[in-house]
Amino acid sequence: MKTVFLDRDGVINRNPPNMGYVRRWTEFSFIPNSRRAIRELTQNGYRIFVITNQAGIGRGLYSEESLKDIHCRMVTEITEAGGAIEALYYCPHHPDAGCECRKPKPGMLKRAAQEHNVNLSNAYFIGDTTTDIQAGKSTGTATFLVLTGLGQGSYHEYINAEFHQHANRELCRPDKIFTNLYAATCWLLSA
Ligand SMILES: [Mg+2]
Ligand SMILES: [Zn+2]
Numbered sequence: 001m002k003t004v005f006l007d008r009d010g011v012i013n014r015n016p017p018n019m020g021y022v023r024r025w026t027e028f029s030f031i032p033n034s035r036r037a038i039r040e041l042t043q044n045g046y047r048i049f050v051i052t053n054q055a056g057i058g059r060g061l062y063s064e065e066s067l068k069d070i071h072c073r074m075v076t077e078i079t080e081a082g083g084a085i086e087a088l089y090y091c092p093h094h095p096d097a098g099c100e101c102r103k104p105k106p107g108m109l110k111r112a113a114q115e116h117n118v119n120l121s122n123a124y125f126i127g128d129t130t131t132d133i134q135a136g137k138s139t140g141t142a143t144f145l146v147l148t149g150l151g152q153g154s155y156h157e158y159i160n161a162e163f164h165q166h167a168n169r170e171l172c173r174p175d176k177i178f179t180n181l182y183a184a185t186c187w188l189l190s191a
Pocket of ligand 1 (some may be wrong): 009071150
């Protein structure tokens with residue numbers, strides 16, 4: 001079965017300004033057409049998972065309860081728009097904690113694959129940062145970079161890595177680049 005893993009911030013919803021975190025529902029704002037994209041993926045038989053780093057919890061900026069409240073409301077709105085999220089995984093740890101789940105590590109993807117019987121070589125990871133691309137690549141999914149959220153900076157990172165022949169350039173290189181989740185969805189559904 002076809003599977004899409006979505007990063008959350010910068011793909012489904014806007015990143016708050018100044019590299020900020022979404023600390024409460026009033027700070028959450030859907031990127032135009034992201035709900036429509038999820039609906040169309042759902043209607044076309046894709047299973048959809050959300051895979052998100054939420055180090056704001058580890059930094060003490062908001063609680064796990066607040067995150068769960070945000071996710072509950074987000075999923076409600078997506079469901080009302082006709083989409084379905086099969087499961088949602090988040091890493092609550094501080095970046096310095098050295099956990100196995102924080103992207104670019106593949107922990108959350110591997111766990112989702114195991115718990116939901118996903119064939120990772122037949123799956124897509126859609127994200128706006130190089131860490132998303134790396135997490136996808138290290139588990140064998142196809143990787144799409146979107147230019148919403150932090151995507152434009154990630155695009156420059158990728159171009160620079162290619163230009164300067166950085167050792168990590170292979171890991172920065174997405175399979176495809178789209179303006180946003182809806183454009184990526186249209187391509188997937190026409191492929
Ligand atoms: Mg992101
Ligand atoms: Zn973690």
